[in-house]
Amino acid sequence: MQATSARRRVTDKAMLGLMGLAILVAIVPLGSILAEVIVKGLRGIHGLSFFTQSPPGDPLQSGGGVYNGIIGSLEMVALASAIFIPLGVLAGVYLVEFGPGTLLARLVRFFAEVMTGVPSIIFGIFVFAILVIRAHHFTALAGALALGMIMWPIVIRTSEEMLIRVPVSVREASMALGTPKWRTVLRVVLPSAAGGLVTGCMLGVARAAGETAPLLFTALGNQFVSYSLSQPINALPLIIYNGALSPYPAQIQRAWAAAFTLIAIVLVLTLAARFITSHRSAV
Numbered sequence: 001m002q003a004t005s006a007r008r009r010v011t012d013k014a015m016l017g018l019m020g021l022a023i024l025v026a027i028v029p030l031g032s033i034l035a036e037v038i039v040k041g042l043r044g045i046h047g048l049s050f051f052t053q054s055p056p057g058d059p060l061q062s063g064g065g066v067y068n069g070i071i072g073s074l075e076m077v078a079l080a081s082a083i084f085i086p087l088g089v090l091a092g093v094y095l096v097e098f099g100p101g102t103l104l105a106r107l108v109r110f111f112a113e114v115m116t117g118v119p120s121i122i123f124g125i126f127v128f129a130i131l132v133i134r135a136h137h138f139t140a141l142a143g144a145l146a147l148g149m150i151m152w153p154i155v156i157r158t159s160e161e162m163l164i165r166v167p168v169s170v171r172e173a174s175m176a177l178g179t180p181k182w183r184t185v186l187r188v189v190l191p192s193a194a195g196g197l198v199t200g201c202m203l204g205v206a207r208a209a210g211e212t213a214p215l216l217f218t219a220l221g222n223q224f225v226s227y228s229l230s231q232p233i234n235a236l237p238l239i240i241y242n243g244a245l246s247p248y249p250a251q252i253q254r255a256w257a258a259a260f261t262l263i264a265i266v267l268v269l270t271l272a273a274r275f276i277t278s279h280r281s282a283v
Contacts, residue, residue, distance in 0.1 A: 073236045079148075092156055096164055206270070212237040
């Protein structure tokens with residue numbers, strides 16, 4: 001018995017060591033990329049004017065900022081989130097609460113899984129074919145539609161997983177008091193899964209906010225600040241993409257700073273959403 005116990009202890013420590021090594025292997029590349037973006041990105045930020053000015057027209061000229069990219073990214077991501085996050089959460093509610101096992105639920109789940117693995121450029125080409133060609137020009141609305149189609153399946157799948165985790169006893173306790181099904185879902189199930197739902201939605205937002213390929217076919221980019229949904233608009237991923245392809249040091253440095261700005265915006269939005277959700281749950 002002692003030999004068996006000693007072997008188990010050695011095996012346990014060996015497995016813990018392997019898990020720690022696997023975590024380290026996964027974290028080191030991510031940490032190195034993040035550190036490089038932070039270090040090189042901070043070098044390109046020369047004060048608050050970086051966030052209030054657009055890039056200069058001359059690629060050789062230093063200075064300027066990414067204000068037009070910030071406005072464009074926030075505008076398109078906000079519009080996409082306002083449309084597709086509610087649709088995704090409602091689809092997840094249907095899959096778990098109202099239509100489990102039905103043919104429609106199986107079809108929705110199948111298409112959500114397929115769309116999750118579709119390359120993002122396909123969504124851009126699709127929106128280009130159905131919207132941009134017919135409108136005869138690139139628009140921020142087309143960019144928002146492409147980004148929304150990217151985040152939609154992610155929100156559906158994560159919403160379904162989070163709602164499944166809510167114990168059945170919670171639903172039964174509510175319905176035993178005479179509460180209708182729809183009110184139980186609205187007042188009990190959704191608040192219970194709020195933290196996970198917010199995390200899933202923010203995963204979709206983060207995925208969409210960093211996409212470049214769909215915007216090349218839809219929003220295209222704009223040297224100036226644009227608030228119109230019917231006109232081409234710039235975005236932080238487009239600034240990063242164009243700067244990475246540029247041979248000019250000023251544009252390359254601006255691309256690093258734009259990458260840091262994009263990461264910071266996604267981080268701030270995620271933390272704010274989690275804080276608001278936890279505060280409401282506590283109340």
